[in-house]
Amino acid sequence: MANFTQKAIKESFIKLLNERPLSKISVKDIVEDCGINRNSFYYHFQDIPALLETIITEQADELISNYPEIDSLEKGLEVATQFAIQNKMAVFHIYNSVNRDMYEQYTMRLCKHVVGRYLEVAFKDESVSKEDKDLAIRVVSCSLFGLVYDWLSSGMNEERPADIKRVCELCKGIPEMIIERSKN
Amino acid sequence: MANFTQKAIKESFIKLLNERPLSKISVKDIVEDCGINRNSFYYHFQDIPALLETIITEQADELISNYPEIDSLEKGLEVATQFAIQNKMAVFHIYNSVNRDMYEQYTMRLCKHVVGRYLEVAFKDESVSKEDKDLAIRVVSCSLFGLVYDWLSSGMNEERPADIKRVCELCKGIPEMIIERSKN
DNA sequence: AAGCCTATGTTCAAATTTTGAACATGGGCT
DNA sequence: AGCCCATGTTCAAAATTTGAACATAGGCTT
Numbered sequence: 421m422a423n424f425t426q427k428a429i430k431e432s433f434i435k436l437l438n439e440r441p442l443s444k445i446s447v448k449d450i451v452e453d454c455g456i457n458r459n460s461f462y463y464h465f466q467d468i469p470a471l472l473e474t475i476i477t478e479q480a481d482e483l484i485s486n487y488p489e490i491d492s493l494e495k496g497l498e499v500a501t502q503f504a505i506q507n508k509m510a511v512f513h514i515y516n517s518v519n520r521d522m523y524e525q526y527t528m529r530l531c532k533h534v535v536g537r538y539l540e541v542a543f544k545d546e547s548v549s550k551e552d553k554d555l556a557i558r559v560v561s562c563s564l565f566g567l568v569y570d571w572l573s574s575g576m577n578e579e580r581p582a583d584i585k586r587v588c589e590l591c592k593g594i595p596e597m598i599i600e601r602s603k604n
Numbered sequence: 605m606a607n608f609t610q611k612a613i614k615e616s617f618i619k620l621l622n623e624r625p626l627s628k629i630s631v632k633d634i635v636e637d638c639g640i641n642r643n644s645f646y647y648h649f650q651d652i653p654a655l656l657e658t659i660i661t662e663q664a665d666e667l668i669s670n671y672p673e674i675d676s677l678e679k680g681l682e683v684a685t686q687f688a689i690q691n692k693m694a695v696f697h698i699y700n701s702v703n704r705d706m707y708e709q710y711t712m713r714l715c716k717h718v719v720g721r722y723l724e725v726a727f728k729d730e731s732v733s734k735e736d737k738d739l740a741i742r743v744v745s746c747s748l749f750g751l752v753y754d755w756l757s758s759g760m761n762e763e764r765p766a767d768i769k770r771v772c773e774l775c776k777g778i779p780e781m782i783i784e785r786s787k788n
Numbered sequence: 789a790a791g792c793c794t795a796t797g798t799t800c801a802a803a804t805t806t807t808g809a810a811c812a813t814g815g816g817c818t
Numbered sequence: 819a820g821c822c823c824a825t826g827t828t829c830a831a832a833a834t835t836t837g838a839a840c841a842t843a844g845g846c847t848t
Contacts, residue, residue: 421806422639424608425834446795455606457836462797464834605835609805630824641807646826648805 426464428454430475433468437510442472472514480533528561535561548598556598610648612638614659617652621694626656656698712745719745 432453436445447468451458465471536557543553616637620629631652635642649655720741727737 421833422609422612424612425606428606428608447797448795458796459798459837460835467797605804631826632824642825643808643827644806651826 425454425456425460428456429461429464429471433471434475434507434510437513438507439509441513442468476514532557532561552598609638609640609644612640613645613648613655617655617659618691618694621697622691623693625697626652660698716741716745 429450432450433445436449436453445468447458447461450468451461465474539553539556539560543556613634616634617629620633620637629652631642631645634652635645649658723737723740723744727740
């Protein structure tokens with residue numbers, strides 16, 4: 421099926437979110453913006469938080485499935501930050517709302533995925549225990565998450581934070597470090 | 605109601621029309637492009653010619669209702685040619701199809717409207733017979749139409765034809781001419 | 789603090805739209 | 819002549835949208 425209505429709801433919501441805070445957006449606003457009945461909204465989504473979660477989850481899925489090349493950590497971040505910058509005000513309003521938790525979970529999930537994919541390759545030919553792999557994923561993804569968190573809370577400078585490159589370098593060092601350690 | 609499906613059908617159709625000739629576009633192509641059931645197409649439109657006519661008619665209506673300022677003949681043409689240029693290949697494919705007639709009728713209708721609105725103002729304070737007004741509309745709109753026709757059949761040069769300005773000047777002279785004539 | 793206003797969610801049945809399947813037709817191609 | 823494929827049509831089932839009504843709760847005003 422095509423589900424144009426769901427799509428329209430999401431688009432209206434993001435549009436409004438680029439205009440004003442989450443707390444200032446009602447179901448009525450959304451349905452009026454896309455010209456549908458209020459019940460049609462409730463048919464597709466339980467409420468606004470559910471809509472938001474759907475959008476964020478789908479966005480994460482899309483980023484993950486489109487995640488282009490396994491060997492480029494920067495590329496993954498690039499794609500993710502691109503969306504955030506394009507919808508800067510929306511992200512800002514989500515981030516500065518009661519739903520910050522959810523957004524953080526999404527960010528963390530994304531980080532873990534990107535990092536996991538990357539480390540999978542880095543560890544490919546090495547015999548590293550599952551524990552060490554998980555540790556590496558946690559360490560690297562948390563440092564990435566921290567970076568993004570900082571970027572968001574400090575106002576989302578348009579420039580892709582210069583740190584990112586440095587942190588990526590750091591990330592690349594971690595697998596080697598762990599491999600080395602597991603040999604001893 | 606919102607009618608997202610109709611909108612999607614039209615968008616897909618125009619998209620395809622920008623890619624290839626009308627004769628190479630099937631109902632199947634359209635429904636596959638927007639991911640709906642074939643019957644949903646037939647629910648909304650009788651067939652492809654009907655769809656085309658709807659699009660052209662609506663486009664004309666929209667141009668007419670958005671027609672910004674009555675006193676600017678150039679502005680009206682500007683808006684009209686803008687759409688044509690934006691959808692250059694689509695217009696080209698429509699124009700070079702069995703449906704050329706329809707498109708010409710649309711063009712003529714648009715010309716008459718724009719000219720009519722313009723002359724309405726030009727004749728506002730003058731006592732000119734209805735016959736003379738109609739004559740003026742016909743003369744001016746036909747010359748505009750001829751201009752557009754020529755523009756289309758000669759390949760739709762991106763530049764707004766330089767003639768347009770000259771023809772507009774000519775058009776502006778006509779009301780005066782007629783007013784003058786009706787005084788004698 | 790009471791009353792008012794508005795958004796929220798829910799429920800329901802009716803209306804509309806979408807879908808899948810089947811069928812007959814006709815044009816184009818080999 | 820026979821085949822393939824797109825076209826239109828029909829039909830009933832499924833999904834979606836709509837309008838109306840209702841109870842609730844929070845915010846605001848007086």
